[in-house]
Amino acid sequence: MLSYQHLYHAGNLADVQKHALLAWTLDYLTRKDKPVTYVETHAGRGLYDLTAPEAVKTGEAAKGIAIAQDWFPTNHPYRRALAATRAERGPNAYPGSPLIAGHLLREIDSLHLCELHPQEHAALDYAAAPFGAKVYREDGLAKALSICPPTPRRGMVLIDPSYEVKTDYETIPRVLGQLHRKWNVGLIYLWYPILRDGLHKPMLAEIMALAPEALVHEVRFPPVREGHRMEGSGMVMLNPPFGIEEETKRLSALFRKLR
Structure with a gap:
């Protein structure tokens, strides 16, 4: 949906879960001296200012990364990407998944980032430029299907x-099934x-019926505000x-302490 802007939600507890697992995975993939392909279908703008009115209005970052950043030791890849972003962009900057990937991947690796929203795409193109990313204003699911299996063949979506x-x-279960068949060695998150x-x-x-070997991780957390529908x-x-x-x-153990 072209009205969605992640700035209202950047750095919330859902981001913490997602970005911690992404950072851990990219760190794992880059331990070998072999190139990696990273594909993201809904990249957003890539870089967020947590003091922007939109972020302050929802209060999600204040109850998210502001609390959770101390969960991660300084050598954790998520904490490293956060520190690198703030060193370059200021203490209130928060990296979306494209910048987490940009900071953790190497020159030999390839980044493919998709975002349809025109303003978000323009911001992403600027934020991701230092990492040599290919940024597309295209439907991300269709683009992932056209890229995969990619070269290099190691990597993730x-x-x-x-x-x-x-x-x-x-739509997503069908696309996941197609991606899994086309790129059977790729990590698909x-x-x-x-x-x-x-x-x-x-x-x-439906996804588990297609790929019963998949790993599912869920966390729960208190709603940020009254009437907020997301509980995990x-x-x-x-x-x-x-x-x-x-x-x-x-x-999971860290998130349980919040309830």
């Missing part, structure tokens, strides 16, 4: 829609919100890397 378009819940009405449940059931977030990981289950357990 992050699918992170806004879910403001209800058909996303119906899907983030989703956990809402009070449980809209994610049929989608998740989840990540489905196809071809999860060795060792990530320990990271998911560590994150």
